[in-house]
Amino acid sequence: MKRFDFRDEIHRLDPEADCVRIMQILNxxxxxxxMGRALGIALYRTYAVPSIGELLGSTDQFTGQTQKRYDDTALILNSMMRYGFEPGQGRDSLRRMNQMHRSYDISNDDYRYVLSTFVVMPVRWLNEYGYGWRRLSDHEISAIVHYYRRLGRYMGIKEIPESYEGFRDLLDAYEKEHFAYTEGGRKVSDSTLDLMVTFYPPRVAGLARKFSMAILDESLIETFRYEPPSKAWRRSADIALKIRAKVVRRMKPREEPFWADQNPNIRSYPDGYDVNRIGTFPAGCPVAHDVDPVAHEELYGKKDGGTAEAAGTTEAAADGRV
Structure with a gap:
């Protein structure tokens, strides 16, 4: 296999109809x-939004059980990408994620913002920051947009942007308006950075912490009230990541896919996991855990004038139980 064979395969696919396959190749x-680093930063950014940071801080999931929450998030998102949204583990992961989200009072605006971070940050990491071994093409960016638009619809999110530019503008405007310091957001940020350091040998833990801080943009540093990293550290981190990109460009393509459950930093389930049993199950959760919280004709098709398989959830959604 040659270095650009996967890129060429992507460009033979349709960015909307084949968005799942394209995302599998990219990720x-x-x-x-x-992609792991970019999506990690995407999730991290959300802690700076008070409604999100305070909610996550209050659940104790990102502070008291940081490793498990990190693992659950990675496995659920990765499972949907790996298996798609057809019946099986991919749809089970979608159902599990929706069940968790519907247990909390999350606004549509916050949902839209989080979705926008998933679209925008990989493009910025690879293209704008220059940390990818090659740039994403417009064709590939379109596939990313279509994938997350589809996921957003399955999550029941309304008024989803239709283009990359729409997602980018939404993210920038939302952060400018909403980024603010909160105790809960700072706690979740500290716990997340503490976890990241454990991914490296103890002898370089201090350097790893400084490196992690050096790749955070000024808006995050200011919002969480951290001591700004020095210009030398910022420059060093930028150079190191760009050198890595040049090295990777000269490597052979990865013929075997690399998924989240192969990542040694995912540590909570050494004996395997059931996607239906991971994540959070809040006490008194109103959601029935054997149905989808959101009914979708796109997923299930029409049956007798309604949706098949998920029809039993429509009444629950209508009366607010989900």
Whole structure:
């Protein structure tokens, strides 16, 4: 296999109809490490929004059980990408994620913002920051947009942007308006950074912490009230990531896919996991855990004038139980 064979395969596919396959190639073959870093930063950004940071801080999931929450998030998101949204583990992961989200009072605006971070941050990491071994093409960016638009619909999110530019503008405007310091957001940020340091040998823990801080943009540093990293550290981190990109460009393509459950940093389930049993199950959760909280004709098709398989959830959604 040649270095650009996967890129060429992507460009033979349709960015909307084949968005799941394109995302599988981008995340498991072309950029597994980069996509992991970019999506990690995407999730981290959300802690700076008070409504999100305070909610996560209050649940204790991102502070008292940081490793498990990190693992659950990675496994659920990765499972949907790996298996798609057809019946099986991919749809089970979608159902599990929706069940968790519907247990909390989350606004549509916050949902839209979080979705926008998933779209925008990989593009910024690879293209704008220059940390990818190659740039994403417009064709690939379109596939990313279509994938997350589809996921957003399955989550029941309304008024989803239709283009990359729409997602980018939404993210920038939302952060400018909403980023603010909260105790809960700072606690979740501290716990997350503490976890990241454990992914490296103890002898370099201090350097790893400084490196992690150096790749955070000024808006995050200011919002969480951290001591700004020095210009030398920022420059060093930028150079190191760009050198890595040049090295990866000269490596052979990854023929075997790399998925989240192969990542040694995922530590909570050494004997395997059941996607239906991971994540949070809040006490008194109103959601029935054997149905989808959101009914979708796109997923299930029409049956007798309604949706098949998920029809039993429509009444629950209507009366607010989900």
């Amino acid at each position: 498991a073959h072309e950029f597994p490490w980069d």
